[in-house]
Amino acid sequence: MTRMTFRHMCSAVAAACFMTISAGAAVAQDYPKQPISFVVPMAPGGGVDTVSRSVAQLLSERIGQTVIVENKPGAGGLVAAGYVVRAAPDGYTVFVADTGQLSVTPSLHETLPYDKTASFVPITEAVSAPLFLAVNAASPIKSVEDFIAYAKANPGTVYGSTGVGGVHHLGMHLLATKAGVELVHVPYRGSSQSTTALASGEVPVLLSALPSLRGHIESGKVRVIAVATPERSVLMPDLPTIAETGGNLSDFSVAVNIGFVLPPETPDAIAQYLYKEIDAVMDDKALQDRLMSMGLVPLRNGPDQYRKNIAADTAKYLEVIKASGATAQN
Secondary structure: OOHHHHHHHHHHHHHHHHHHHHHHHHHHHOOOOOOEEEEEOOOOOOHHHHHHHHHHHHHHHHHOOOEEEEEOOOHHHHHHHHHHHOOOOOOOEEEEEEHHHHHHHHHHOOOOOOOOOOOOEEEEEEEEEEEEEEEEOOOOOOOHHHHHHHHHHOOOEEEEEOOOOOHHHHHHHHHHHHHOOOEEEEEOOOHHHHHHHHHHOOOOEEEEEHHHHHHHHHOOOEEEEEEOOOOOOOOOOOOOEHHHHOHHHOOOOOEEEEEEEEOOOOOHHHHHHHHHHHHHHOOOHHHHHHHHHOOOEEEEEOHHHHHHHHHHHHHHHHHHHHHHOOOOOO
């Protein structure tokens, strides 16, 4: 390669990069010029829907464009995910999803109604719903160490969950594997049923989010012994983490995080614009208070960190799914 040819090649690459950056900036300047849709993979009500509607209202006021919430429930989030994957990558369709839809479902199903290699473009991992290890209050278990000792003395101890293949199920399977204990899974149809089973003594232990547990905790029927996040939760700051147990559990972390993503191939400039605006919305004190009252903790991770977290969670849950033998439930 001659020196002149090399120079020409470098100039061409630099020009292409400049054009790409300029195009991205132009897209961001021209956006948004029409209503934006937040697609929610479940029926109205619940954490994801509430986060979507709360952010949509404040975002509409901030950017001067209507933000509509569209509920598209079905097939564990696949209906909504497929709709977003096929949407135009122009920033006007946003998928508001949690860890289940983004990191569990793709591995739980052998086939998907859309290209499995399609990668959503992350905007922000906005909030987290920490999961708590809870036991029936009549149980002698008062710590993670107590739970492990109890499970080792009683092989086949049962635990409840919100259903096969959910984060609550896979999280407990991961806990059992790391702790070296044998547990038997009893799935229920949702958090209300599983926590009621815990309160009645039908199952002695489970992982659940705080809103589902709060009433039973207040009634004295359920006791929480640890939180499954890497660090102590602001929701219950005096409660230890499971990771504090040490040993194989020192890196234990399970939570249901809610975030905003875009269709594949959406320009990064749009993702960055929406991150900046949604993150500004998350500064609203009333919104923060409302989220905390619901057992949701603001995270506010940006696109790069969110991409890494989705990849890490997907790898983690794929391994647990294989080990547990979990399959998609119709």
